[in-house]
Amino acid sequence: MSAYEISLLSVIGLNVILAVSLNMISGFCGQISLGHGAFYGTGAYAAALTMIATRNFPLSLVCATTVGALAGIVVGFASLRVRSDFLAVTTIGVNFLFTGFVRKQGWLGGEMGISGIPASGLGGNGNMVMILLFAVATIALSLYINRSWMGFAFRAVSEDENAAATLGINAGAYKLAAFGIGTALAGLAGGLYAFFTQFITVDTFDFIFSVLLMAMVVIGGIGSTFGVVVAAIALTLLPEAIRVVNDYRLLVFGGLLVLVIRLAPGGLAGLARRLTVRAAKP
């Protein structure tokens, strides 16, 4: 495989992890987060600093995941205070707070970012395989959660918190769990990213990136794991396949986001479901 293909597959794997984990928070549990990029960034910085300090690769990934989860649980407490669109605004704020904070911190490299992160020792191919394995594991976890009691509780909280409470579901605990799991995976993706590029700057984790992740989730069909995976792969490949799209990425993604919400709120998954239902009827 060429270096280009390796890096493309790695990016696809990272985006799948991020989109599927965002789908757990926003799709399964209904807590709209427009700040997923901040947790991705938190993980990347945690991994970079740990690796530089200890030179221990597995420890760095564990650290990235843990820090991502902790940050997510802290932000998850916001979901106990504010709901729906105001939670979305709060998470936007978290993303701006993250980038605004990191830009001013010398020990985080400020505007320049952190360069020269020690290699994972796996090589480009090894990194790619690891990222793809984690992506598959994330998809499996997402499918498992969706079928478990936890998935049921997430859906109940998403549909109607008060009704869920009457069933004895502790809505707050499940919201925190959704944030914790989703952002742990985002942190892990950040750690993987840090080793994939060995150079991180804060611009990678800005609010626009969070919007792109939300576009993947919405276009794939909010709540559908497979739909989100397909959308994440398609939206990553689209700018590569069609060069023109690369220059107008935000235009295309923003436009798709608006069109899908306006014309097909179920996303790709909703369209597929409608087609199969139609095909099943004689």
Place this chain on the structure above:
Amino acid sequence: MYYIDLAVTGLSFGCMYAMMAVGLTLVYGLLRILHVAHAAVFALGAYLTVIVANATGSIGLGFLVAIAVTPLFGMAIYRLLYEPLLGYRPDVPMIASVGLLVLMQDAFRIAFGEQGVTFKNNIYAFRIYDVAGIRVNAVQVAIVICAIVVFVGLHLFTTRTRIGIAWRATVSRPKIAASFGVDAIKVRYLNFAIGSALAALAGGLVGLLNNLVDPVIGYVVSYKALAIIVLGGLGSVRGTLIASLVLGMVEAYGTIFIGSWLNRDGIAFLALIALLMIRPQGFTGARAA
């Protein structure tokens, strides 16, 4: 004198935020939608101002065109995007609105370039008045005067005219207003028209102040405006005005006290998050226009 200079900066930014945010708070009051794409209207106003001003040589004409065209755009957003989404959860139209903002900002970048557009003949941005040792920029004065005129005008409009009273009635009690024969749809269009015109005016003035209109002009204002309308008690014009001035001041002074570890936007968002956590309903909690 340094601190007084900062107060002048804070006041003029506060007035700009107020003109920008009043449309947003009224949209929220009417439709319960966080109209993030209002920032795209703001940017459109700024671009129209600078382009017409450069083409015709008259900055005044630029403002006129911007104020005349953006209401149509605002009404189109309502008709084509929000109206079909009114039945969904409030975060659905909000995400659509964010998508529209991203799309519009990129469209501006493609159409007018990464570097933005500068005024060819902007005599106001560099005209400095010295009042008792306080340095005041001509555009800052214009922003404050515009804001005063706008808010006095808005007050007269909503208290003295039939349509203005109908507007206020619809914002505070839509069903009762409708039973008195107020056409709610017409009020919504009016709301988007006036809000967009004010955003365009604010956008043009910011462009004039910086002598630059670039593709990111709308981004940060948009989220700050959200902070303002929450602080002001959603749907309240008076609250929005006060909150805008407070945020302008907090930013102006905040940047010198905590600017070393957080940038300007970070400060605004820190204030917003703290506020949402302490008082999710905003400070005044008023729902009257």
